[in-house]
Amino acid sequence: NAGVTQTPKFQVLKTGQSMTLQCAQDMNHEYMSWYRQDPGMGLRLIHYSVGAGITDQGEVPNGYNVSRSTTEDFPLRLLSAAPSQTSVYFCASSYSFGTGVFGYTFGSGTRLTVV
């Protein structure tokens, strides 16, 4: 089925470990983003990309890296996990407005716990 696929769904890390959250979309969307969702905070933008090879920082980028080598994939790397990074992470993708289709499609999320 077409959509945004995130893996893994759940992950427990120890402080200081690194890992990559995977995100793939098969809708040929130009725009892709990573958000984290914490209780009472809504969704906060970590990094986003407007196309392959182009990325930029969002509201809370510290401790995270991204790259966009293909249109389909947008992995999020945690460099050295900290308990403050315990959260639910969502990847999202969208067409550009010029296609007439508006709004982001979200994946089902990765629940990360850092102990």
Place this chain on the structure above:
Amino acid sequence: QKEVEQDPGPLSVPEGAIVSLNCTYSNSAFQYFMWYRQYSRKGPELLMYTYSSGNKEDGRFTAQVDKSSKYISLFIRDSQPSDSATYLCAMTPNAGGTSYGKLTFGQGTILTVHP
């Protein structure tokens, strides 16, 4: 102060009630306004979007934007238990270019519709 403020609730209403969900914002550059619905342990899904001021209706849902007051609303008529979810407002200055990647979300309102 957050750029987008949303009452987190929780809001509990009987089936058939009219529900009003609201967000206020401070950034006058916002022009595109969205409402997302998020069921428990799922990713957000786009419910409606509007451009600039005015109303938009889709079935039992009506979205209103008052840019002069920096206030947006989502009304749900004849609410159903299946409407029980978290509702998030989101907004962005443009629907294209780099700023489209930067959606700013409210904290989300938890809605329960009981039979």
